[in-house]
Amino acid sequence: MKGGTVIGIMVAIALLTTVPHIYSQEIMRHTPNFPYSEGISIDDLMNNMGILSILNRLANRSIDYSEAIEALERIGALDRETAHRLAAIYNATDSEILNMIGNEQLSELIERFKEGNLSIDELKSIIQYIDHIYGLGVLDTIDYIALLNMISNLYSERGVDIPIDISSKVYRAFNKLLTTNNPLARETSQSVANISKAGVAIPSAFLNIPQVPLLPSTNIFISLNAMVVITIAILSIVLAIVFRDRIAILLNRLYRAISGSVYKASSRGLKGDKLDPIAVYWSAVRIMERLSKIKRNWYTTHREYLDMVNRIEDKMVYSMFVRLTQLYELYRFGFRKDRSIVDEAIKVYNSMVERYGGH
């Protein structure tokens, strides 16, 4: 019980500690390799297609912003309040937007730009400032969209093309507002480069719907949980190393106790009247499991199990098990409750135990 055995025990403890936890976090699989996937329902897919279609039509200028917002609200991608606020932005004047934001410093900067005191390059600094306060959470997404929209107008008023990054910022912020629960919508929309108030063309990549993922990815909570489990496992290994001698003694005692009980149970003999071919068969299955190292699963039938264990070396034991399986089948499913079957089953089983004992 030293050296390799102790290491084996420690590994076993580690596995026993980790496997159930990790297994419990696995998505239930029915059979090995069954391609279970959460799948994206057709409803989600259709909803997603609806959003894409609206944004595409917006990009193609077949609908304007107010129509797009209305359509998005209708399919449930935007809630009513958000839709109203967005609609209000595109009808509001610059001063109304600035009043709504209530940031004096920003208002002053915009006024100065309008008066011609600030250059286009300095307008970029204003955009950076807007990004900064949005990042700090001072502005909500709709305020941010409103300000970017206003900046776009300022560029247009100066006769300068609207920078692409403003369009992208507007699009990303706009997209954040889409209240769909489908992760596919967000994944897809991130692949879209530009959209602005003026309706910059949306690339055709829009309609490239990603494939349905085969397995869901592990989320952060599961990862944390796994870390806790791994920590416990490492601690167990350390403790096992520290107390290896005591553990070895304990395990040795446990092994002797179990093997003693098994021996007593099998050597007791099967002669009682309460025994029947069913009890006898299941005892024989335990023996076959030990001999063949093949466990009988809950979904394996008695005949399937018989086929599985036919490669055991001791053909005599196998032939006894064949007979016990036949008797079990007759008694259990064949409505044959004769005394002769019971007696024969017990007799065959006792021979099997005798033979197995001499193994």
Added chain:
Amino acid sequence: MSFIKDVLRILVDGGILIEKEYEIRMILACLLVRGHALIEGVPGVAKTYMAKSIARLLDLNFRRIQMTPDLLPTDIIGFYVYDQKSGEFRLRKGPIFTNVLLVDEINRASPRTQSALLEAMQERQVTIEGVTYRLEEPFIVLATQNPIEMEGVFPLPEAQVDRFLIKLVTGYVTHIGFVKMLKSVREIENAVESLKPVISRQQLLEEMARVEDVKMDDSILDYIASIVEETRRHPAVRLGGSPRAGIAILKLSKAWAYIEGRYYVIPDDVKAVAKPALIHRIIMKPEYEIQQISSERVVEDVLAKIKVPTP
């Protein structure tokens, strides 16, 4: 039940139907419990030979209908014609008045014709001009479908597919079997034509009655119910097995046990018949269909999940 052994000996061991033992057993099981079979397979996999040989060996009449879109219900069930000599209308019975009816490419017929056929299958009788005629027992329809062609066909609705007791998917033989078949093409053709009955029709009806007496433990009933219910809960399934599916498994399990030479059912019988009894009754979710996960796969999955009766 010795006739089963004779049939298998002549057809399988005799090399007439190579590598078709499972299909023959299944069709016989279906016949014994008064069911009908839907056979899906590409052309040229001995579907007609199989039906014809079984009919000959069991002393049954055999008819074949090639379904086409312009086929009318009357072409199947029959109609009255005016006899000028006698001045009366005479019944001209359709091919449905037989024992073994092979319906080739059932999905090529119009829905109207399909319905007429499926109704006759269900009721085991036909009504022509208000007069009802019972179909002679035994009566089995073996309908074939080509899984490849999708144009110009009228797929059977789920409710009608459910009327088939089993769906068999039959494919090509292995390379060795193919070579063996090529070696003896002529002999096979002659052998099918010269087959002699191994049982009389009356004896067959008696055998069918005996199948009903096959015993089944309550735990097997529970096992069947669990399998069918699990198909409804399976994540890949939109519509699982109906109670009729459970009845189909029950009947087929008895027939399978009988074919195996037993008067009682064991869980292995249920497992053996579950797939052909269920695959055509399960409707998959589209997202799984896209991933090409079949209903066969679902049934395998369910069987691997449900506990067999123990102890």
